[in-house]
Structures are given as structure tokens and as C-alpha cells.
Amino acid sequence: MNSAVLSIVEPEKGLDMAASNTAPVPSPQLREPEAARERTPFETLLRAVLLPAITFGLVLLGWTIMQAAFVPAFPDVPAVWNKAVEIFSDPFYVYGPNDMGIAWQVMYSLGRVLGGFLLAVAVGIPVGFLIGSNKTFEQAWLPLIAILRPVSPLAWLPIGLLIFRAVDPSAIFVIFITSIWPIILNTAAGVKAIPQDYLNVARVLNFNRREMVAKIYVPATLPYMLTGMQLSLGTAWMVIVAAEMLTGGIGIGFYIWDEWNNLSVPSIIVAIIIIGCVGIMLEAGMGFVRRRYDYTSKKE
Amino acid sequence: MTDRHPVLRISKVGKTFDTRSGSFEALRDVALTIHEGEFVSIIGHSGCGKSTLLNLVAGLETATLGGIFLDGILVDGPGPERAVVFQNHSLLPWLTVYGNVRLAVDKVFAGRKSPAERDDWTREMLDLVNMAHAADKRPSEISGGMKQRVGIARALAMEPKVLLLDEPFGALDALTRAQLQDSVMEIHARLGNTVVMITHDVDEAVLLSDRIVMMSNGPAAGIGEIHDVALPRPRRRLELGENTDYLAARSAVMRFLTRNRTDKVA
Numbered sequence: 047m048n049s050a051v052l053s054i055v056e057p058e059k060g061l062d063m064a065a066s067n068t069a070p071v072p073s074p075q076l077r078e079p080e081a082a083r084e085r086t087p088f089e090t091l092l093r094a095v096l097l098p099a100i101t102f103g104l105v106l107l108g109w110t111i112m113q114a115a116f117v118p119a120f121p122d123v124p125a126v127w128n129k130a131v132e133i134f135s136d137p138f139y140v141y142g143p144n145d146m147g148i149a150w151q152v153m154y155s156l157g158r159v160l161g162g163f164l165l166a167v168a169v170g171i172p173v174g175f176l177i178g179s180n181k182t183f184e185q186a187w188l189p190l191i192a193i194l195r196p197v198s199p200l201a202w203l204p205i206g207l208l209i210f211r212a213v214d215p216s217a218i219f220v221i222f223i224t225s226i227w228p229i230i231l232n233t234a235a236g237v238k239a240i241p242q243d244y245l246n247v248a249r250v251l252n253f254n255r256r257e258m259v260a261k262i263y264v265p266a267t268l269p270y271m272l273t274g275m276q277l278s279l280g281t282a283w284m285v286i287v288a289a290e291m292l293t294g295g296i297g298i299g300f301y302i303w304d305e306w307n308n309l310s311v312p313s314i315i316v317a318i319i320i321i322g323c324v325g326i327m328l329e330a331g332m333g334f335v336r337r338r339y340d341y342t343s344k345k346e
Numbered sequence: 347m348t349d350r351h352p353v354l355r356i357s358k359v360g361k362t363f364d365t366r367s368g369s370f371e372a373l374r375d376v377a378l379t380i381h382e383g384e385f386v387s388i389i390g391h392s393g394c395g396k397s398t399l400l401n402l403v404a405g406l407e408t409a410t411l412g413g414i415f416l417d418g419i420l421v422d423g424p425g426p427e428r429a430v431v432f433q434n435h436s437l438l439p440w441l442t443v444y445g446n447v448r449l450a451v452d453k454v455f456a457g458r459k460s461p462a463e464r465d466d467w468t469r470e471m472l473d474l475v476n477m478a479h480a481a482d483k484r485p486s487e488i489s490g491g492m493k494q495r496v497g498i499a500r501a502l503a504m505e506p507k508v509l510l511l512d513e514p515f516g517a518l519d520a521l522t523r524a525q526l527q528d529s530v531m532e533i534h535a536r537l538g539n540t541v542v543m544i545t546h547d548v549d550e551a552v553l554l555s556d557r558i559v560m561m562s563n564g565p566a567a568g569i570g571e572i573h574d575v576a577l578p579r580p581r582r583r584l585e586l587g588e589n590t591d592y593l594a595a596r597s598a599v600m601r602f603l604t605r606n607r608t609d610k611v612a
């Protein structure tokens with residue numbers, strides 16, 4: 047796993063872009079203040095492993111003390127560990143439509159996220175292009191987007207249920223709403239940020255409309271699109287948990303709610319950790335794709 | 347020189363911009379004929395409309411009055427037969443050096459050359475500007491001078507009838523600039539292109555040009571004087587320092603530019 051995923055810099059940089067509609071200026075990577083002397087690769091690795099290990103150790107210690115001294119109702123560390131072993135010993139069991147292993151729960155959730163996300167990509171990128179390249183379109187649509195964007199996507203869940211009268215499409219609909227705004231806004235910002243120089247090159251070469259889109263607009267905007275997609279996917283993974291708590295059925299979100307009803311707190315803690323790990327993997331995957339195509343920071 | 351075929355004719359061209367604070371007449375009555383194989387520099391103070399003139403020739407902007415004719419045909423838009431080397435290189439950052447040149451080659455020679463021939467032509471052009479070694483690098487990985495070399499290769503690859511250079515060396519340091527000027531002279535000697543160059547550097551204009559077109563200050567700028575540079579080619583910058591023709595050309599241009607400046611103030 048790429049360690050850049052676990053740094054604080056990139057998500058914040060991304061959030062800045064989402065928060066404002068101004069063109070994100072690719073900034074040089076922030077670096078740690080330079081150390082007095084070079085660290086050997088071994089030392090670097092040691093720090094990368096040891097420092098987080100100490101933090102995790104402290105959290106476990108604090109948890110144990112808190113549990114023993116103040117909140118005896120809370121499960122202790124061994125209880126959660128045993129639950130985790132139990133859950134992971136058979137992650138793929140199927141005892142019926144509402145009782146499946148943890149891996150199935152995660153996969154159902156991922157499926158909904160992927161469905162809504164891909165729909166948002168399919169709709170958001172063309173719309174972003176229109177808004178970025180056409181002043182009339184921008185003026186017509188931006189106010190609507192400005193109103194809808196700050197709304198919690200969960201507010202759309204009843205409307206989804208009303209329209210689709212089924213749980214799965216409604217959850218996908220909520221993820222679609224979650225994902226679409228950053229994709230639209232980042233794509234539009236990317237189109238607006240295309241320098242006149244590139245367009246002049248294309249004009250001298252007499253590019254037609256299709257070549258213009260394929261050879262200038264899309265590659266020039268790609269890093270912005272991918273930034274929007276990375277933001278969307280991260281948020282979508284957060285929203286799906288809440289959405290599934292409301293819709294029920296199968297999925298990691300409902301699993302947590304179900305375990306709460308069973309008063310099985312250790313299962314909930316295990317699920318939280320699983321959600322976090324899946325989130326890291328989504329982030330890392332999308333981040334890898336984004337960096338792969340980010341010509342703005344490609345310097346070796 | 348004048349018995350050669352006139353490639354480019356700028357005929358009574360005027361350009362007026364509509365701005366928010368009313369209209370602004372940038373150019374008035376500009377007339378100039380450029381012959382095949384000629385290297386012409388256009389020099390003037392900043393804001394004199396020399397870049398506007400180049401954009402008109404390139405077709406990136408349209409003349410308000412008059413017309414520009416390439417081989418007798420009215421220019422009514424940009425095209426690869428008037429390739430431009432832009433001041434800030436304008437390479438596409440997501441393509442390699444090779445990819446940037448190949449993009450132009452693929453478009454201009456579509457249907458006329460096979461992919462293998464286009465590959466050969468692209469590499470030949472990179473070789474011409476001494477950039478073959480960096481073919482697979484991206485623009486962000488090479489220096490400013492190298493980027494401009496690639497920009498020149500891309501423009502030359504279009505086999506333009508007129509090569510337009512828009513202050514091509516303006517953003518470079520003095521040493522790199524001198525190297526590139528020598529390269530451009532070499533290429534011009536070898537290929538015999540017709541070149542129009544915008545510059546504000548007197549020495550550069552004298553060193554490279556057959557004719558120097560001096561523009562008066564705007565608004566309503568026009569051609570003030572034209573100086574023929576009689577220096578024989580190949581020219582070597584080190585030997586020119588004491589050459590009387592060189593010094594004469596240099597002082598003619600300097601005189602014009604200085605007079606124009608004082609005229610403006612008075």
C-alpha cells in the first residue's frame with residue numbers, strides 16, 4: 047500500500063478543491079521539514095512501522111484502562127479480538143438472504159457504491175464539460191448545484207424509495223447524488239483551467255471538434271476529473287454505511303445496525319475497522335489511478 | 347532577394363479591438379510582402395501591436411480591414427501551413443517530447459504518409475533540433491531551452507510555407523538564447539524556410555534577419571522603417587562584433603526605437 051494514502055496532505059488538498067469552485071492549482075507536494083541528516087532506508091521503514099505501532103498500542107492501552115475502570119459494559123480488547131477471529135474464520139457463509147458472512151456484507155455495500163459512483167461518472171463528466179466550456183450552461187446550472195450540493199445525500203433517501211420502491215436502487219441513487227457534485231465541479235474547473243496556448247496549438251493544427259475533445263480537452267482535464275472521482279468515492283463509502291442503516295437488508299451498514307440490535311458491540315467494532323480498511327483500499331486504488339495520469343506533478 | 351517568389355502578402359491590414367471602454371485601433375495600414383526563403387524580423391516597443399500582427403498572419407485573429415494572402419490565397423483562419431512557435435513553448439504536458447511532435451505530424455500528414463513514415467519524420471525533426479535523445483521525456487522533465495527546441499521541431503514538422511516565431515527566445519536566459527539562435531540560423535540555412543519572427547531584441551533581429559521591419563508605437567501602429575541586413579551568411583556572432591554592416595544595421599534599429607520612444611514622451 048502506498049504510504050501517500052495515509053498522509054494528511056492529499057485529502058486536504060482534495061477537500062479544498064471540493065469546497066470551492068475555483069480552479070485547483072496543482073501545488074508542489076508539501077514535504078516534511080528537512081531532517082538534519084539523511085535517514086537510511088532502514089530507519090525510514092522503522093519509523094513508518096514503529097511510530098504507528100506505538101500509537102495503536104497507546105489506544106489499546108487507553109481502551110483497556112477505560113473499560114476496566116469506568117465503562118464495564120464496553121467490551122474489552124480480548125473480547126473484540128475473539129469476535130474478529132470468529133467473523134473472519136468464515137467470512138463467506140450464507141445461512142439465508144438476511145444472514146450472510148462479513149465478506150458478503152462488504153461486497154454488497156461495495157456493489158452499491160460502485161453502481162452509484164459509475165452512474166455519477168457517466169453523468170457528471172459530460173455535465174462538467176458542458177458547464178466548464180459553455181458560459182450560458184454554467185450560469186443556468188450553477189445556482190441549482192450550489193443549492194443541492196450542501197444537502198446531506200441521506201436526505202434524498204426517501205425520494206429514492208418513493209421513486210424506485212426498492213431498497214437497492216434507492217441506495218444506489220443516494221450514492222449517485224453523493225458522488226456527482228465533486229465530479230461535476232472538478233471536471234468543470236479542469237475545463238476552465240485549460241490554457242489558451244493548448245487551444246491555439248489545436249487551432250493551428252486545424253483540429254475538428256472531435257479531435258479537440260479527444261486530444262486536448264479530455265487529457266488536459268483528466269487529472270481534475272480523477273481528483274473529483276477520488277473525493278466522490280471516499281465520501282460515497284462513508285455515506286453507504288448510513289444509507290444501509292436506514293434501508294436494512296444486507297450490507298455492512300445494516301450489519302452494524304443489526305449487531306446493535308443484538309447488543310453485540312464487539313461485532314460493531316470489528317465492522318468499523320473493516321470499513322476503515324476498505325476505505326483505505328478504495329482511496330489507494332483511486333489515488334494510484336489519479337497519480338498515474340496526473341501530468342502536473344510528474345517530475346522525476 | 348526581391349526577385350524571389352512572394353509567399354506572404356500583408357495588404358493594407360488594420361485591426362481594431364472592441365474593448366469594454368470602446369474600440370481600440372491596434373494596427374493601421376500595415377503592408378508588407380515577404381519572399382520565399384526570407385527571414386524577416388518584426389521589432390518594436392511592447393504594445394506596438396507586433397504580436398497582433400503575427401496573430402493575424404497565423405489566423406488566430408481576423409483583420410478588421412485589408413487582408414493577408416498566402417500564395418495569393420486569402421488567409422481566413424489558422425492552419426499548419428503557417429505554423430507558430432509560441433513564446434511559452436505550449437507543449438502539451440501529458441504527451442512526451444515525441445508525442446508532441448507526432449501529434450502535429452499525424453494531423454498534417456494524415457492520409458499522405460504511412461505510420462512508419464510519420465514516425466521517421468517525427469524523429470528526423472527531433473534530430474534536426476538536437477532533441478532526439480529526449481524523445482521519451484515529458485515537457486516537465488526538460489529545460490526551457492529544450493522545450494522551445496521541441497516547439498520549433500513541432501512547427502517545422504508541419505512543413506509550413508511560413509514559419510512564425512512569436513518572441514521564441516524571450517523567456518530564456520542569455521546563453522540558452524544564443525544557442526537557440528544559432529540552431530535557428532543553421533536550420534534556416536539548411537531548409538531555406540520563410541520565417542517571420544517577432545522580437546524586441548535588437549541584436550537578435552540583426553543577427554538572424556534578412557530584413558528588419560520596425561513598427562511605430564500604437565495606437566494605430568504601422569510599419570515605421572524597413573532595414574535590409576546585407577550581412578553574408580553563414581553569420582557567426584563572434585565575428586560580427588566589428589563588422590561595419592552589422593554595426594550599421596544595429597544602430598539604424600536602435601535609432602528608430604529610441605526616436606520612437608522620445609517621440610512618444612514629447
